[in-house]
Amino acid sequence: MTGKEIDPLFADAVRALGTARFAEALSALVRQLAAFDNLIVIAYSGEQRPEVLHREYTDPVVYLPMDSQYLGGDYLLDPFYQQHRQGEVRGIRRLADVAPDRFKRTNYFRNYYKQTTLLDEIAVFAPVNATVTITACFGKDRSSGSPFSQRELKALQRQQGTLSALVETHWRAYRPAQTPQIQTVPLSDRLRDTLEKERGVHLSPRQAEVALYILRGHSTLSIGLYLDISPQTVKVFRRQLYAKCGISSQAQLFAMMMPLFSRLTDKSAAGS
Template sequence: MKDSDNDRLLAQAIQSLGTPDFAQAYASLLRIHAAFDNLIIIAYNGEKRPTVLYREFTDPIVYQPMDDEYLGSAYLLDPFYHQHRKGDTHGIIRLRDIAPDHFRRTQYYKTYYKQTTLLDEIAVFATLSDAVTITTCLGRDRSSGAPFSKKEIQTLQGHARALSVLAEKNWQDFQPEDNRSHEPAPLGDRLREVFKRQHDIKLSPRQAEVALFILRGHSSLSIGLNLGVSPQTVKVFRRQLYAKCGISSQAELFSLLMPLFARLTNEGE
């Protein structure tokens, strides 16, 4: 990358702020820092359904599951979504650095993520408010067949502040498609309610928390660290959860809960 190329594309991005041309100019600027196979810009809005603002790709398979599966409910298990839920996130974050320790063992990974052929993802985070985060996700998939290089990651990190500020400035007046005035109740509470309604199974708050951690790819050790309990206690909660649901595996838990997630995201629309 030449400094002159960076200056030229940065100037184009600045000039296009607030216009329909910004996303494409922003993508061109990002591409000289890291040669991505696909790019998608998503606005997360609290726990409500996200909005896709822009996408481009080499291989169309990468986004085939996006509209129905990811935006329908699978986003609730996405590490980038949970990074957004932490609040006030800026800069460059690589998926593998924040994914739970058993992420690649999850049914979410096997049934959704793997079919996209994604090998690596890096996101530029920009926080607009307490509720809204813009994430620009650069991906490598089967088109190139290789993850991002160390040099590309370092280059992105070196421009992290400017890239975040550009996104914040362009979308500062963004209004989410899901503009319900109220924020949904916490996911665990809503899950317990719909579980009781649909299956007549009453989960405790802790059992619902453990179920969500399992689906996101946390090991017993990781769940224990998050909840402040021992791994042995987590295993007790897991056994209780599986017994109440009449299941014996994470795959069965996924099959049971994903239809409920879809109902949760549709409620109130």
């Protein structure tokens, strides 16, 4: 893609900043870099439920489970959401590059992600303040039936600073309906509290952490690296976790935990 082809579209996106036409202009600019089937712009605010700011698609099936499942709590297992939680993430991220090593084996992937028919996603990350990240997620789904090519990925990476700056500038005044809590009760603690109250299951802090890593798609080795413990210790925590929950598989863990996730987002305030 030549600079001459990009320049008019970039100029149009700049002119559209602060107007209702910006998302359309951004879409047109990105299409010159990489073909995509769908676009969704999401605002992540701390650990609150995300807000969808814009969406467009070729096949409406791609977003059918979005409002009920993803926004209902599944986003807590989303690799892109985990990028937001790291803080101050800018530029391009491809889902395949940031997802945990066992992501495609998770029930989150099988029960939610596959419903969308998405084959590939690339997101532009733009933090607008200490707690809010705007992501513009460009996806390839069954409409085209193929992932992004390396040429498309490289074209987006070359422009990632520009794209991130445009998104950040346009939505820099965005504020969520409720101000996100700066200090929050860790998700693992909220999970422990809810599980004990609703299921009578008492987990230790480490067992709850291991449960979340399993649900997100991390292998035993990956969990050990993140928690700085040996793989054998991870296996011990996993066995203890399954025994306390009265289960024997990740699928059963997912079935037990996921109905609780919609309540976890309502307990983010410190001391709640």
